[in-house]
Amino acid sequence: MLGKRVKPSKEEMAQAIRKWKQERGPKSVPQNLVRPSIPTDTIIYGDNIKVMRTFPNNYFDTIITDPPYGLKFMGKKWDYDVPSIKTWWECLRVLKPGGTLLCFAGSRTQHRMAVNVEDAGFILKDCIMWLYGSGFPKATDxxxxxxxxxxxxxxxxxxxxxxxxxxxxxxxxxxxxxxxxxxxxxxxxWNGWKSHGLKPAYEPILVAMKPNDGTYANNALVHGVSGLNIDGGRINHNEPVKTTKRTKNTGISWNKENCGLRESPTN
Known part of the structure; x- marks a missing residue:
């Protein structure tokens, strides 16, 4: 006689999930396999997962990658799908807490890329759009x-x-x-009607981060990485910035302080 099925408690479910993550998630690399410090601007040729496994935990400040988009380009095996969660687990392991991941993706498959990145443990923060006008539409008339x-x-x-x-x-x-x-x-x-091949004009770049070790301030002091250097990306200019006076009803004006531009130093 079959016994009555007992629904597990929330704590039991949480323990099961933690155990599953420990067994299936990113693992620490044995110290005898850890790669020594390498100089910057170094290209290493090899299988990405195998190469990443030679690096210790929390090694890199930032990851900028342009992986396969999963478009099955010309039937090639390397583009059969977007990188699996297993790949992003290794990226998460070698990235320092609070480190940023910038991942290029295809306009048709960015959702699949984002899901795998998030399921691996990254926090999706935003999406940068790379716009260009050189794309050529490939639509059927x-x-x-x-x-x-x-x-x-x-x-x-x-x-x-x-x-x-x-x-x-x-x-x-x-x-x-x-x-x-x-x-x-x-x-x-039906003149003028074409298939759904719109002119390629943008490429999304997923912006994600490895969870902080505490607050942003604590992460900066402990790991040397934290957030994004927004001021470092501002555009220098030589033209004077026009400012407008604020009134009680105009709201926030676009002015010298918040426009995102920075005056170039005069010689």
């Missing part, structure tokens, strides 16, 4: 698909000056780009 087998009239030919993309599959010939008009009624109806 639905109108042209409907006109397949029909001749389309060329209504415009772009000049040969400027950037040439002869290596791209499409209506490029000798550096010229040909714009064609739809032929069939269905193609006319």
């Amino acid at each position: 639905i109108s042209k698909q409907l006109d397949k087998g029909h001749e389309r009239e060329v209504v415009e030919v772009a000049g040969k000056s400027g950037s040439k993309r002869n290596s791209m599959a499409g209506d490029f010939a000798g550096g010229e780009y040909m714009t064609t008009a739809p032929t069939t009624p269905e193609a006319i109806l």
Whole structure:
């Protein structure tokens, strides 16, 4: 006869979770495998997890990485998925408490990257957006698909000056780009409609941190890392900053103190 199932208490659940993390989480590296101090600007070639395991705990101040995005690029095995939690466990181990992780990610798979980073023990703090205008949209023209087998009239030919993309599959010939008009009624109806391949114009950078050892102030004194040097990233300028007077109803104005700009020292 089966006994009645007893629901574990919150304390028992907490103990089980702690035990699981101890067994499955990042482990300390034996001292005989610890890599001695290395100079800065050093490139080490090898498997990332195996290389990280040669470093002691709390070794690095910051981690800046551009890992695979999990886009299955050209069917390559190395891009089959975003890095696993196991990889981020090692990153968490070698990073000092309070250290910052900047992780580039793909616009389509950033959510998967963020979940694994957070599940490994990092605290997600923000996201930096790297914006660029050089991306080229790779979308399928639905109108042209409907006109397949029909001749389309060329209504415009772009000049040969400027950037040439002869290596791209499409209506490029000798550096010229040909714009064609739809032929069939269905193609006319769907002219201008394309697949979901929007122009690539941004790349997210996840901003995460290893939990502090106490307060930010304590972490700075004990481990030598804490937060971000915001003032160190301000933009110098030589133009005088225009300030406005505050009134009771205007709220906070954009002024010299809070605009984020810093006057360059005069010679």
